[in-house]
Amino acid sequence: MSVKEAEVLEHGTSLAHPAHEEILGEQFETLEQQNNAYLIGMWAFIVQEVLFLGAIFAAYGIYRLKYLHEFTLAHKELDWVVGGINTLVLLASSYTMARAVRAAMQNKHGRQILYLGFTLFFAGIFMFNKYIEYSKKYEHHLIPGWGYDAHAIVEHGEKKKILEPLPDGNYKIKLETEKTVTPEEFKQRTQLFLGFYFILTGLHGLHVLVGMIAIGVLMVRAYIDYKKRKPVADYMPVEMVGLYWHFVDIVWIFIYPLLYLIGR
Amino acid sequence: MAEHTAHHTEGHEHHVVPIRVYTWTLIGLLILLIVTVAAGFIPMPVWLGTVVALAIAAFKTSLVMAFFMHVKFSGKLVWLFAAAGFFWLVIMIIFAYADYITRPWEPVPGF
Incomplete structure (x- = not known):
């Protein structure tokens, strides 16, 4: 006799609502236990993500310390306005995601679909802006690789009077302190910055894309529940995608100031 | 039980x-x-x-x-996981930076 059966004999039923029986996996005794298992699993995954992205941030910081002048010049190529709009959009999407989770907890399937739709919409705007940004980098030959060319950064720096080409062909970069570099060094080090930019924003964008697929799946699920007029549905998948989504938002909260803003 | x-x-x-x-x-x-x-x-x-x-x-x-x-x-276990993530991130960053920042102090050519 299983624990569940014994419990049913003793207390009638362990489940507050008959519909809960469908949701509860047989390896769990109560929904609370099941939900906690889901939650801890998701958090363990997020902690792993923190460390994996944290290592790239740490590497970026170390090279920024070493090549502060070159990195500062290169980062002026990033569009802080588009980055800011994207921050706004992601924060708004986190809010709608939180509202979707709330609706799921209350078994309001229609409202859940609505808020998931808003989240998907904001994520779409984010990805569109990323596309605009990436294609601008392509036009300016700022994609690291064979076609990389630092001319756009040099011209920009000259215009802002923080870079001065010296008669011997080297560049003098004038920030708080001055630094003279050869064109070859300048090319390599600005390319390194853009490498970090593409790795960080690329991985982040990939996470957004995965999140969008997950949200799409949740919307289909919620639609089925809505059609069936299910009184109680398992809200945990929504909660977990929500946790993932907020985490992706947090990553952007760090990317935006560290890549786009500091040293403006 | x-x-x-x-x-x-x-x-x-x-x-x-x-x-x-x-x-x-x-x-x-x-x-x-x-x-x-x-x-x-x-x-x-x-x-x-x-x-x-x-x-x-x-x-x-x-x-x-x-x-x-x-x-x-949320419960204490979630709190613990969130704190652990932060804690290990801080360890990773502090130790890496302690290394790179102090390298020029060494009397050998390095970073």
């Missing part, structure tokens, strides 16, 4: 947080976004700019974690 489970029968209590909690969190985050953009344009030493940017980002993160990610309303 039956006693143990009976204790949890009413137990799938999930917190449905009032909407205003989410709304205020969003408003707080948007204000901090404006602050961080403004701070980026105020002329200040590089190290200070970085510290300010990181402090604001950390504050925004704590808002997102506490309210959007429900850490404030």
